[in-house]
Amino acid sequence: MTTETGPRRSDATRAAILEAARVRFAEDGYERATIRAIARDADIDPSMVMRYFGNKERLFAAASEIDLRLPSAGALPTRHIGAVLVGHFLDRWEADDVLNAVLRGGVTHPAGAERIHAIFKEQIGPVVAGVCPDPAEAPTRAALAASQILGMALARYVLKLPPAVDLTRDEVIAWLAPTIQRYLTAERPHIEGA
Known part of the structure; x- marks a missing residue:
């Protein structure tokens, strides 16, 4: 049985990191965007970004998942x-x-x-x-x-x-x-x- 703070909190943290990363990568580009700035924007500790995504490349890959919504x-x-x-x-x-x-x-x-x-x-x-x-x-x-x-x-x-x-x-x-x-x-x- 899951608690309110278990998976839901984890999903919310992951979503907050991804949203902050999307904004930061869009504004600063890949090279200038930092884990520290993304964590600050998501209002979490930088270690949490690393815990969820491992490194900046994996975070970028997750944050840049794009569905072009092309018709078949x-x-x-x-x-x-x-x-x-x-x-x-x-x-x-x-x-x-x-x-x-x-x-x-x-x-x-x-x-x-x-x-x-x-x-x-x-x-x-x-x-x-x-x-x-x-x-x-x-x-x-x-x-x-x-x-x-x-x-x-x-x-x-x-x-x-x-x-x-x-x-x-x-x-x-x-x-x-x-x-x-x-x-x-x-x-x-x-x-x-x-």
Whole structure:
């Protein structure tokens, strides 16, 4: 039999640590965020953070669990998948500081890069495999699409390059969607001599 202070208190402490970590990683990035600052934000002793997560990398991995909430491949309109995906990602970037923190962390630290790899492999890969002409090409096609989507996210939300920031949502979709569409659904390009 569990008491009110047993598992419930443990779950509440873990949730408080994760929330503080999400905010701190989003504000400070992976490198500058510290266990001490996260513990202070969660109003607990730093040793508790270590007890629950072991180290900063494990804490970052837990705090950056992200569900992109992508529709299944069968629910996506193949003729307009480029526009749908670009719009979906714009909505996610603009509403989710954790996603921005993961992107910043992916550029500056191996733990962040690993999270991005896992997110794209587990969540984007199946969607791409469901719409591309040859599912064996899905990893390559997903990487090509990621280069455009992550590139825009980096320019618009992390580096805040004025021309990228100044584009309206509709303009970003109009520029990126045809490229994403081609990467995901066009026949493989013919390469001379191959």
